[in-house]
Amino acid sequence: MNIGIIGAGAIAQFLLQQLHHETCSHMRVTSVYVRDRAKYEMLQEKYDIELYTDLSSFLSSPIDVVVEAANVDAVKEMMPAVLQQKPMIVISVGALVDEQMVQCIQQSAYQVYLPSGAIGGLDLLQNAQILGQVERVALTTRKPAQSLIKDSIVTEARVIFTGTATQAIKKFPKNMNVSIVLALAGIGFDQTKVTIIADPHITKNIHCMEITGDFGEASFTIKNNALPQNPKTSYLAALSVLGTLTRMENTFTIGG
Known part of the structure; x- marks a missing residue:
């Protein structure tokens, strides 16, 4: 499977590193779309890839799937064009709060995959909700204060937000993708x-995460280590993208 990536940040470079081995010869990154070619020129030689700054040329390259590893704005801008030609893995799931993006997926002939990111338990939640019998889904996210509050010194743990997944992603667009994938798997954004x-x-x-419904009750707690290459990115989030790519090629499915 030939993989194209939109973006060249921490997760993109993690995939480049992991798939640039003989043990992953069945999967390889061949094309990367970037805004600034000069900034990432070194990746082309290091990983034997082709860099593109034109989306049409990128999509016409010999790739089987596109991995979005950029941001919400990139999803909104590029997903409609991508889904006319290729299946897509979307990391910045906060874009899917926009109803137009959901309609774009629903109207596409190609599959869209949403990695679980920095959380787990989504298969249980989807199964529990299959008959619409989940009553409550609640997420409590605790993060280092400096990653959320820049302009003041925090000496004690402080609740800085309570609301819905829709409100959370609007207020913290770079921090709360987990709330959106949880909402999509369960009872909705609001x-x-x-x-x-x-x-x-x-x-x-x-x-x-806390889930309550006719099935019973479930709770999960995930403590995320940072990606060694970038302390702002969850290691599990990067692994979930690699896992999604691997499962796309499997001949059997576990869970779900």
Whole structure:
């Protein structure tokens, strides 16, 4: 499988590193779309890829799937064109709060894959909601204070947001993709409750999910280590993209 990536940041470079081995010979990154070719020129020689600054040329290159590893704006701008030609893995799921983006997916002949990112338990939530019998989904996210509050010193843990997943992604567009993928798997953006805590005493992002319904109750807590190459990116989020690519090629499915 030949992979094209939109973006060349931390997750993109993680994929380049991991797939640039003989053990992953069945999957390789061949094309990368970037805004600034000069900035990422070194990637072309290091990983034997082709850099593109024109989206049409990128999509016409010999790739089987496109991985978006950029941001919400890139999804909104490029997904309609991508889905006319290729299946797509979307990391910046916050873009899907926009109803037009959801319609774009629904009208496409190509599959869209949403990695689980920095959380887990989505298969359980989807199964519990298959008959529409999940009553409550709540997410409490606790992050290092400095990653959420820049203009003041925080000495004690503080709740800085309570609301819905829709409100959370609008206020924290770079921090709360987890709330959106949770809402998509479960009971919707406006029904998924979110609490965000800025904590000066922790170094990891901690996500606690609580689910209640006819099936019973479930709770999950995930403490995320940062990606070694970039402390702002969850290691599990990067792994989930690699896992999604791998499962696309599997001949059997576990869970779901």
